[in-house]
Amino acid sequence: MDVPSNQHEARLRSEELRSQLNYHNYRYYVLDNPVITDGEYDELMNELRAIEARYPELITPDSPTQKTGAEPLASTFEVVDHRVPLLSLSNCFSDDELQAWYRRAMDRLDADGAQLVSEPKIDGLAMALVYENGQFVQGATRGDGAHGENVTANLRTIATIPKSLTGRVPERFEVRGEVYMSRSGFERMNAAIGDLNLEREREGRKPLPIYANPRNAAAGSVRQKDATVTAGRPLSMFVYQLGWVEGGARPDSHHETLLWLKELGFPVNPEARLHSSLEDAAARIRWWGDQRERIDYDIDGTVLKFDDLDAWATLGAVGREPRWATAFKFPPQQRTTKLREIAVNVGRTGVLTPFAVLEPVVVGGATVSLATLHNEGDIRRKDIRVGDTVIVQRAGEVIPQVVAPVPSLRTGDEVEFAMPAACPSCGTPVSRDESEAAVYCPNLSCPTQQVRLLEHFASRGAMDIEGLGEKMAYTLFRAGLVTTIADVYDLGAERLAEFEEFRTRDGRLSKVAENLLAGIEKSKSRPLPNVLFALGIRHVGYETARVLAERFGGLAAVLDADAEALQGVEGIGPIVARSIADWTARGENRAVVERLVASGVDPHVTPRAAAEAGTLTGLTLVVTGRLETMSRSEAEERIREAGGKVGSGVSKSTTALVAGADAGSKLAKAQQLGVRVVDEEAFVRLLAEGPAGVLQVV
Numbered sequence: 001m002d003v004p005s006n007q008h009e010a011r012l013r014s015e016e017l018r019s020q021l022n023y024h025n026y027r028y029y030v031l032d033n034p035v036i037t038d039g040e041y042d043e044l045m046n047e048l049r050a051i052e053a054r055y056p057e058l059i060t061p062d063s064p065t066q067k068t069g070a071e072p073l074a075s076t077f078e079v080v081d082h083r084v085p086l087l088s089l090s091n092c093f094s095d096d097e098l099q100a101w102y103r104r105a106m107d108r109l110d111a112d113g114a115q116l117v118s119e120p121k122i123d124g125l126a127m128a129l130v131y132e133n134g135q136f137v138q139g140a141t142r143g144d145g146a147h148g149e150n151v152t153a154n155l156r157t158i159a160t161i162p163k164s165l166t167g168r169v170p171e172r173f174e175v176r177g178e179v180y181m182s183r184s185g186f187e188r189m190n191a192a193i194g195d196l197n198l199e200r201e202r203e204g205r206k207p208l209p210i211y212a213n214p215r216n217a218a219a220g221s222v223r224q225k226d227a228t229v230t231a232g233r234p235l236s237m238f239v240y241q242l243g244w245v246e247g248g249a250r251p252d253s254h255h256e257t258l259l260w261l262k263e264l265g266f267p268v269n270p271e272a273r274l275h276s277s278l279e280d281a282a283a284r285i286r287w288w289g290d291q292r293e294r295i296d297y298d299i300d301g302t303v304l305k306f307d308d309l310d311a312w313a314t315l316g317a318v319g320r321e322p323r324w325a326t327a328f329k330f331p332p333q334q335r336t337t338k339l340r341e342i343a344v345n346v347g348r349t350g351v352l353t354p355f356a357v358l359e360p361v362v363v364g365g366a367t368v369s370l371a372t373l374h375n376e377g378d379i380r381r382k383d384i385r386v387g388d389t390v391i392v393q394r395a396g397e398v399i400p401q402v403v404a405p406v407p408s409l410r411t412g413d414e415v416e417f418a419m420p421a422a423c424p425s426c427g428t429p430v431s432r433d434e435s436e437a438a439v440y441c442p443n444l445s446c447p448t449q450q451v452r453l454l455e456h457f458a459s460r461g462a463m464d465i466e467g468l469g470e471k472m473a474y475t476l477f478r479a480g481l482v483t484t485i486a487d488v489y490d491l492g493a494e495r496l497a498e499f500e501e502f503r504t505r506d507g508r509l510s511k512v513a514e515n516l517l518a519g520i521e522k523s524k525s526r527p528l529p530n531v532l533f534a535l536g537i538r539h540v541g542y543e544t545a546r547v548l549a550e551r552f553g554g555l556a557a558v559l560d561a562d563a564e565a566l567q568g569v570e571g572i573g574p575i576v577a578r579s580i581a582d583w584t585a586r587g588e589n590r591a592v593v594e595r596l597v598a599s600g601v602d603p604h605v606t607p608r609a610a611a612e613a614g615t616l617t618g619l620t621l622v623v624t625g626r627l628e629t630m631s632r633s634e635a636e637e638r639i640r641e642a643g644g645k646v647g648s649g650v651s652k653s654t655t656a657l658v659a660g661a662d663a664g665s666k667l668a669k670a671q672q673l674g675v676r677v678v679d680e681e682a683f684v685r686l687l688a689e690g691p692a693g694v695l696q697v698v
């Protein structure tokens with residue numbers, strides 16, 4: 001960042017930054033309603049720090065760099081004076097900054113090295129809890145660090161906070177920690193608000209704001225006037241520090257303090273680690289960078305503290321930040337930007353899906369200009385309008401999404417979104433399927449639908465035609481070579497050779513064309529579930545196709561089944577049954593299938609008897625993450641071949657979760673429910689030997 005080169009400009013800029021930061025502090029700490037993301041706040045703060053480091057004479061006592069948070073709201077809560085101020089942490093964003101922090105501390109301590117404790121930095125709300133004679137008597141927010149808000153009644157409703165302690169405890173003491181909301185709890189809560197908003201919309205009432213992230217939701221929940229509202233919110237707490245102590249001894253080191261707090265019954269994060277060196281701690285920080293998606297609460301970095309409490313006393317604090325601790329921050333995953341437009345995609349089954357066109361913004365290390373909005377209902381539930389400032393999130397491998405609008409920044413020019421009345425591809429008036437809240441283009445010869453269907457037909461898990469991807473689908477369609485999927489099998493060497501793009505310079509058939517024809521030939525013997533899935537019938541995913549194949553045993557039998565017979569199949573509901581029956585009732589669809597069969601498409605069927613005698617009969621497995629020796633769909637196919645069931649999500653009835661590399665929320669869910677987790681090696685043994693040797697209870 002650029003620091004102004006003359007004092008006059010620096011003064012102007014620092015005044016501007018101070019006033020902005022004070023405003024954002026007020027929105028964040030007092031109103032629980034920030035208008036910028038934490039990452040954007042950090043950038044403003046870092047710029048001010050850099051100016052103040054170069055021009056120390058510009059530091060004012062009320063500078064946000066010299067205090068924490070904002071003054072408490074005395075009108076809502078009683079004000080509590082903190083006996084020892086609650087400081088906030090300095091931030092490091094790179095290894096160099098971390099090294100510099102450590103070296104400065106070593107110089108002051110006149111030491112060569114020191115032990116460190118690392119803990120995940122929970123994105124929650126800092127709290128100070130006071131205990132007297134083993135009883136919880138007071139809980140307060142951080143506030144501005146010196147004065148907080150008395151939220152004792154609200155904290156009493158949080159189950160993980162002990163109300164009374166057993167064993168020998170000091171007469172009076174204070175512990176500090178973070179109140180937070182789990183990610184799953186946050187999603188449930190926002191979904192409930194969204195449902196409420198649809199109801200309010202029908203009644204002509206203003207929608208309630210959606211919370212942007214679990215931290216805001218936790219803050220809003222703790223700072224409720226009515227403790228019964230707090231009681232209904234999914235809040236937890238981790239305790240990470242001892243404040244002051246009266247009438248009792250305290251441990252000498254930070255890691256012993258954590259163990260002691262745990263013994264007393266406080267919730268202490270099990271992920272805290274003691275490190276012998278900075279290198280060791282830095283390795284843990286890098287590990288957290290990859291692991292943050294695996295746990296069910298948000299963390300925005302890793303906290304490092306020196307273990308020796310004497311070192312804390314020697315190092316002291318600078319401004320509002322202790323020198324004995326720092327937070328290594330991850331790149332921010334949320335950013336605000338302008339929603340320029342809501343555009344609409346046409347899918348292979350004709351369903352219209354809205355997506356966000358954004359002013360480009362860097363989130364989590366990548367530039368984002370398009371983001372998903374899920375569906376029309378979701379836009380209404382969250383009250384997202386064109387022209388809004390919105391919060392965009394990009395976490396892990398998930399595609400970027402618009403999380404929520406920032407309604408307080410509205411100018412009045414924002415426009416509510418409505419689905420187009422005509423298909424953006426072919427102009428046909430759209431149909432609305434009220435039962436599924438979907439809008440679709442009913443035109444079967446809609447060009448976008450046809451290209452998408454062709455792409456789907458040839459994709460992996462369907463006909464798996466090598467050489468026929470998105471680009472080739474467009475080429476074939478534009479050339480007029482393929483208009484329906486059955487045309488794929490009429491493509492021959494002579495036909496392709498008529499087109500320049502499939503010829504070499506000396507007029508022979510190109511390698512690309514040869515590969516395409518070989519891929520098409522090979523696809524004729526795909527299994528029945530793949531063929532049924534490839535047809536692109538609405539609501540028929542691979543799993544549904546597999547169930548159909550198993551029940552009916554052949555292509556013709558599926559085509560001849562009516563809605564009633566289809567609905568009798570386990571796992572097929574009325575909407576899916578109706579959709580299949582509607583599809584097979586259309587003459588043009590049957591003609592396509594007849595042409596496929598006439599061209600030599602001959603799907604083979606896995607005999608049912610073989611599956612029933614398999615090693616995994618009666619077991620339900622779920623596969624997640626990246627496996628080394630096979631793809632996920634291969635793994636699922638092998639489970640089925642061995643007679644097992646493949647679950648789509650982890651539940652109590654899951655026998656085991658097969659977890660490969662980079663497993664995400666399913667792993668967390670399995671751990672939460674106590675479902676067995678097996679690695680790839682154990683999975684391969686399970687396939688070969690069955691559960692006896694692999695899954696017995698230890």
Ligand SMILES: [Zn+2]
Pocket residue numbers: 346423424425426427428441443446447
């Ligand atoms: Zn259309």
